Amino acid sequence: MTGADEERTPIPATVVRRLPKYLLLTQRLAKDGQEWISSAEIGEALGLTSSTVRQDLSHVDFYGISKRGYSVRGLAAALSETLGANREIAVVVVGAGNMGRALVQHKEFLRQGFKICGIFDSDPALAGESVGDLKVRLIRELTEVICGQDVEIGVIAVPAPAAQEVADRLIVSGVRGILNVTSAHVVAPRHVPVVDVRIVASLQELTYAIKVGGRR
């Protein structure tokens, strides 16, 4: 599809984690009508040095120009392409508890191209219930939906003890990546990347930061 696929070696994880921040910032500024932005301004907005910003952007196939900086729209487009997020991506959510339902209805997903096309639960009592404009289905139908609708990403939003089991099902069903919204550690084969959203762990990071206080 895309012409040259760029990037011989993968972008370091630490950089990849910052790219969405740049993307979001430039998308917002583009909407506000701003045309150009410098690495210093990006750094300012995001709490990074301009040097880090320039290094990071050197991994993205897009060039700024002297004296002006980066074209806001151009940069946003390039970032989105680099991240592989410049297209609609089908997602399923497993777990129809509070968290699963909240995720399904989270507006920002669709805005960023993530289309949720199924929510599943193991509990038959929940099957058939409406969530947004989806109906909860039983986990056994997972494979069918994933194959049928070319789903790329599975989101795990079940109680921690069930996380690995759900991951296994997602994997055999052919999902290409997993977002784990559980505190459990999930194991998957190398070709199925797992990214964790660590809600409780983040609170614990915060308690540590509070404890050590100013000394940061």
Added chain:
Amino acid sequence: MTGADEERTPIPATVVRRLPKYLLLTQRLAKDGQEWISSAEIGEALGLTSSTVRQDLSHVDFYGISKRGYSVRGLAAALSETLGANREIAVVVVGAGNMGRALVQHKEFLRQGFKICGIFDSDPALAGESVGDLKVRLIRELTEVICGQDVEIGVIAVPAPAAQEVADRLIVSGVRGILNVTSAHVVAPRHVPVVDVRIVASLQELTYAIKVGGRR
């Protein structure tokens, strides 16, 4: 309260981010009745080298013993103390949309000592609605609740454009740390740490990982 406060220099952020993983693992194993665990086993379970595990644990005031490893319960307790999470911590959630309500009812919070003692929204239409055993209150009552109940942490779960404004209110209300469940970048004074839970950004990390595929 605690005798010696240990740790002269703050623990590196990269280590702090792993401590909750160790904590969760040891808590689970303790519940299963396991008594001892080695750094190699911890690494195995969490996808780290035993060396990283030992280095990390050297920041925690707890010692393993040769030939046995670490006492599971002892390590869990020490980690919890190091993180400052070995006590009940009062939390408020701002935003009574799907995400805010899901967070309030998230079981794991309480299990880890985070007690949610208020949910707020700017929308008067939501005020008074029940969420779990709380009632939604108006944001203007924030300060009162935070001061009155000694709330330490504020969780921001509103639409991104409102995030900074909410952060500002939390800060003037005397919150000591902020968990930002928004994709907005939030600015706060140095003495009020902010930790981000990046749900959409995590999906974008995932699309990149999927794109570069095996080459990781």
Added chain:
DNA sequence: CATTTAACGTTAAAATATTCACATTTTTCA
């Protein structure tokens, strides 16, 4: 049209993080 300036891309230096390697300690067992 030459000079100045702002900002880039990039190389190199400094700072951090991870891994290795091993001396030391505790336990086991012959």
Added chain:
DNA sequence: TGAAAAATGTGAATATTTTAACGTTAAATG
């Protein structure tokens, strides 16, 4: 009781990440 084994804590070596420095380029100015 003494030798062997397993696992620790730690100092040193690697590897990675961040920051600084600077030559180069495009725009602005007189």
